[in-house]
Amino acid sequence: MDPSRLNWLSAADAARAIRDGAVSSAELVEACLARVREVDGDVQAWAFLDPEHALSQARALDERRKEGASLGPLHGVPVGVKDIIDTSDMPTEDGTVLHAGRTPAEDATIVARLRAAGAVIMGKTVTTELATYHPGKTRNPHNPEHTPGGSSSGSAAAVAARMVPLALGSQTNGSVIRPAAFCGVYGFKPTHGFIPRHGVLRQSRTLDQLGVFARTIEDVALACEQLVGYDERDPDTMPPRARIPFVQITTDGPPLPPLLAFVKTPIWDQTEPETREAFGELVAHLDDRVEEFALPDSTRDALEWHRTIMEADIAASYVVEYEKGRDKLSDSLRAQLERGRRITALEYQTALARIPRLIEGFARLFERYDAILTPAAAGTAPRGLESTGSPMFCTLWTLAGMPALSMPLMQGANGLPLGVQLVGARGNDARLLRTARWLAAQTQAEAPDGV
Amino acid sequence: MDPSRLNWLSAADAARAIRDGAVSSAELVEACLARVREVDGDVQAWAFLDPEHALSQARALDERRKEGASLGPLHGVPVGVKDIIDTSDMPTEDGTVLHAGRTPAEDATIVARLRAAGAVIMGKTVTTELATYHPGKTRNPHNPEHTPGGSSSGSAAAVAARMVPLALGSQTNGSVIRPAAFCGVYGFKPTHGFIPRHGVLRQSRTLDQLGVFARTIEDVALACEQLVGYDERDPDTMPPRARIPFVQITTDGPPLPPLLAFVKTPIWDQTEPETREAFGELVAHLDDRVEEFALPDSTRDALEWHRTIMEADIAASYVVEYEKGRDKLSDSLRAQLERGRRITALEYQTALARIPRLIEGFARLFERYDAILTPAAAGTAPRGLESTGSPMFCTLWTLAGMPALSMPLMQGANGLPLGVQLVGARGNDARLLRTARWLAAQTQAEAPDGV
Numbered sequence: 003m004d005p006s007r008l009n010w011l012s013a014a015d016a017a018r019a020i021r022d023g024a025v026s027s028a029e030l031v032e033a034c035l036a037r038v039r040e041v042d043g044d045v046q047a048w049a050f051l052d053p054e055h056a057l058s059q060a061r062a063l064d065e066r067r068k069e070g071a072s073l074g075p076l077h078g079v080p081v082g083v084k085d086i087i088d089t090s091d092m093p094t095e096d097g098t099v100l101h102a103g104r105t106p107a108e109d110a111t112i113v114a115r116l117r118a119a120g121a122v123i124m125g126k127t128v129t130t131e132l133a134t135y136h137p138g139k140t141r142n143p144h145n146p147e148h149t150p151g152g153s154s155s156g157s158a159a160a161v162a163a164r165m166v167p168l169a170l171g172s173q174t175n176g177s178v179i180r181p182a183a184f185c186g187v188y189g190f191k192p193t194h195g196f197i198p199r200h201g202v203l204r205q206s207r208t209l210d211q212l213g214v215f216a217r218t219i220e221d222v223a224l225a226c227e228q229l230v231g232y233d234e235r236d237p238d239t240m241p242p243r244a245r246i247p248f249v250q251i252t253t254d255g256p257p258l259p260p261l262l263a264f265v266k267t268p269i270w271d272q273t274e275p276e277t278r279e280a281f282g283e284l285v286a287h288l289d290d291r292v293e294e295f296a297l298p299d300s301t302r303d304a305l306e307w308h309r310t311i312m313e314a315d316i317a318a319s320y321v322v323e324y325e326k327g328r329d330k331l332s333d334s335l336r337a338q339l340e341r342g343r344r345i346t347a348l349e350y351q352t353a354l355a356r357i358p359r360l361i362e363g364f365a366r367l368f369e370r371y372d373a374i375l376t377p378a379a380a381g382t383a384p385r386g387l388e389s390t391g392s393p394m395f396c397t398l399w400t401l402a403g404m405p406a407l408s409m410p411l412m413q414g415a416n417g418l419p420l421g422v423q424l425v426g427a428r429g430n431d432a433r434l435l436r437t438a439r440w441l442a443a444q445t446q447a448e449a450p451d452g453v
Numbered sequence: 454m455d456p457s458r459l460n461w462l463s464a465a466d467a468a469r470a471i472r473d474g475a476v477s478s479a480e481l482v483e484a485c486l487a488r489v490r491e492v493d494g495d496v497q498a499w500a501f502l503d504p505e506h507a508l509s510q511a512r513a514l515d516e517r518r519k520e521g522a523s524l525g526p527l528h529g530v531p532v533g534v535k536d537i538i539d540t541s542d543m544p545t546e547d548g549t550v551l552h553a554g555r556t557p558a559e560d561a562t563i564v565a566r567l568r569a570a571g572a573v574i575m576g577k578t579v580t581t582e583l584a585t586y587h588p589g590k591t592r593n594p595h596n597p598e599h600t601p602g603g604s605s606s607g608s609a610a611a612v613a614a615r616m617v618p619l620a621l622g623s624q625t626n627g628s629v630i631r632p633a634a635f636c637g638v639y640g641f642k643p644t645h646g647f648i649p650r651h652g653v654l655r656q657s658r659t660l661d662q663l664g665v666f667a668r669t670i671e672d673v674a675l676a677c678e679q680l681v682g683y684d685e686r687d688p689d690t691m692p693p694r695a696r697i698p699f700v701q702i703t704t705d706g707p708p709l710p711p712l713l714a715f716v717k718t719p720i721w722d723q724t725e726p727e728t729r730e731a732f733g734e735l736v737a738h739l740d741d742r743v744e745e746f747a748l749p750d751s752t753r754d755a756l757e758w759h760r761t762i763m764e765a766d767i768a769a770s771y772v773v774e775y776e777k778g779r780d781k782l783s784d785s786l787r788a789q790l791e792r793g794r795r796i797t798a799l800e801y802q803t804a805l806a807r808i809p810r811l812i813e814g815f816a817r818l819f820e821r822y823d824a825i826l827t828p829a830a831a832g833t834a835p836r837g838l839e840s841t842g843s844p845m846f847c848t849l850w851t852l853a854g855m856p857a858l859s860m861p862l863m864q865g866a867n868g869l870p871l872g873v874q875l876v877g878a879r880g881n882d883a884r885l886l887r888t889a890r891w892l893a894a895q896t897q898a899e900a901p902d903g904v
């Protein structure tokens with residue numbers, strides 16, 4: 003195996019190669035670090051990256067393998083971690099100078115789970131300011147003049163640029179799906195409550211959902227199998243039950259060809275013409291395996307319910323930042339927090355009360371369909387770095403806490419990736435990945451092109 | 454057994470007598486109905502009571518016994534149900550003309566559990582307006598010129614006046630403890646989330662807690678054993694686990710003499726002189742089994758946090774009543790809803806965020822003490838029917854969701870009951886009842902005087 007190309011390996015392939023002794027974790031991490039040196043001057047995906055610390059983790063894991071220790075499913079595989087997720091051995095600065103130098107004593111639950119699975123915590127990836135809208139320094143690896151999307155900008159870009167095979171992100175509106183779509187990787191946000199959030203910067207208990215970035219669906223499944231599961235320190239995770247065999251279900255494939263619901267969403271008129279054209283072709287190609295499905299008009303209001311909940315929640319979550327450091331916040335976040343502070347408890351609770359009804363409505367849709375097929379964004383990554391683009395095409399699914407996957411199946415005329423979003427029934431996350439694998443095979447695009 | 458005195462039986466004794474064939478359920482219900490005819494003209498505890506319907510339930514249960522059916526722990530025992538708790542066979546009018554004629558199709562979970570245990574649903578007891586502060590028609594059975602307390606006014610009065618041995622109530626501030634104290638019965642509000650609230654008028658998911666009224670601690674335990682337990686339709690109930698053996702634990706008694714924390718609360722200066730004097734004597738009597746414990750000053754603010762949460766929540770819960778029928782609400786409730794509508798989501802969430810810290814603080818107290826000993830109210834039931842008295846001495850424990858029991862152990866100079874409140878650690882409800890039984894034995898007042 004060409005050592006300089008090890009960074010091209012998927013996480014699953016890398017783990018297999020390390021397990022088999024074909025490569026060492028140190029060699030893999032070296033290749034990833036070489037790639038960082040090569041491209042990260044342009045991409046700037048990392049908020050914190052100490053090459054020596056990454057290598058020393060890798061060497062320790064190589065030692066353990068030599069000692070005959072039992073190896074976790076990610077043994078020796080480097081993973082990027084969004085810089086709002088606590089790590090006991092690296093700073094976690096949340097994309098704001100207000101948290102500069104913050105060094106948590108304890109790993110977030112998901113970081114602890116990655117380490118337990120044998121992963122190397124490669125470094126911390128760039129987030130937008132406090133995981134909201136104001137951009138960080140990261141650029142789109144396909145074209146540095148375009149946004150990578152946000153808020154999990156660095157995680158999406160690092161995976162797309164093959165600096166790591168896997169990275170963690172979070173989504174409160176469109177912060178996993180959108181950067182995955184713009185950067186051309188798989189981005190998966192499981193059902194609300196599936197991945198525990200203990201040790202992660204809180205914006206909104208109702209909306210915050212963690213997710214993963216990878217270059218293959220198998221890697222998404224592999225990561226989820228390590229990350230999903232009950233944590234008593236996250237009250238929204240589910241009570242203990244058997245571990246979901248994500249990899250097995252995804253690999254087995256669907257028992258029958260799935261049926262997809264093509265949902266244009268109430269904001270279809272805001273998609274770019276090439277998005278409409280590309281989805282038209284995709285739907286035609288899928289033939290009788292997809293039907294257009296019109297959502298009720300009431301879902302148009304969901305954007306407003308989401309805004310009310312999110313702005314009220316971030317006003318409460320960032321009350322100290324606002325009261326003690328508002329001059330160090332971006333104008334846009336400060337304005338958002340000020341709007342949030344004016345929302346009444348009644349407006350807030352009225353918006354919250356919509357969610358159960360929204361969920362019930364979607365539950366009926368999944369009696370007929372395996373998944374919803376819908377755009378991940380209005381189009382390809384917008385030009386310019388002053389905005390991370392609109393999360394609107396993610397809002398509805400985030401609000402309802404449904405599992406959503408961005409798939410790098412299409413391309414715009416500008417050569418930038420054009421994401422397809424597949425949304426599943428709450429709790430049926432593995433089935434969604436299974437359906438996604440089928441869809442990727444239909445479009446013969448399982449492996450996205452490299453950057 | 455003198456049939457005209459059957460209404461004096463405790464629930465446990467009545468159930469035993471019915472099981473043994475010494476009396477029939479119909480005879481017991483007849484005696485209770487006779488008592489209603491005798492005293493309810495003065496007391497007015499019932500919002501709905503159809504003697505024939507109660508008797509026909511009793512006769513059907515007597516038939517089942519004759520057929521050799523297995524008998525539930527409350528077989529044949531009549532229970533009063535607060536008129537905010539849905540019953541499929543009687544109206545549920547919530548103490549407001551706005552809900553007049555409301556006839557739910559389905560029993561609340563706790564009514565279904567009572568029926569499964571063999572109880573006769575005697576009738577619906579008077580609640581204050583929408584279970585808030587504006588009084589219903591009920592009077593104190595010890596003196597009709599005094600309030601019975603609220604909001605579970607009818608349930609407390611019906612049990613105190615021996616019209617039923619058991620009744621259901623609810624507490625969002627002091628609506629179980631206060632009427633129990635004023636009427637001189639046991640009133641128990643278990644840990645938040647212990648008794649499912651499906652089918653009960655919602656004021657506040659955070660604060661609403663169901664409870665029971667009885668004349669003995671054994672009856673409290675017996676009722677709890679039927680009512681406590683997981684219900685998937687109340688998201689705050691605990692995941693399934695073994696049924697708690699309330700009766701066994703209460704009867705066994707404590708392994709060692711308990712140690713109580715006498716808590717004057719930050720509003721001790723608002724107690725009446727005879728309350729301070731009575732507690733002084735009780736504490737002296739308990740000698741080394743009680744220590745005075747000073748709460749941190751911050752708990753004084755808990756009254757304000759509670760008010761913010763409760764007013765914001767009732768503004769959301771009663772939005773239809775306010776928007777469509779505010780002219781039919783009492784002035785005081787309308788004003789309260791209007792205050793609630795002005796609370797911001799930030800104020801609301803800031804108040805909610807205090808609760809976990811409050812709970813943590815109390816958890817430490819219970820490392821040393823078995824229970825908190827504190828007044829149930831400022832004094833005996835106030836004279837007059839225009840107010841149900843102050844719930845302030847309950848607020849802190851309700852906010853923290855701790856189990857609380859009002860015990861009829863003392864009397865004021867006016868001959869009215871003076872309640873002692875015993876508060877336990879969250880989740881240790883049976884232990885609290887065990888401690889209460891010990892305390893009752895110390896004061897030799899297990900059986901309160903009749904009305």
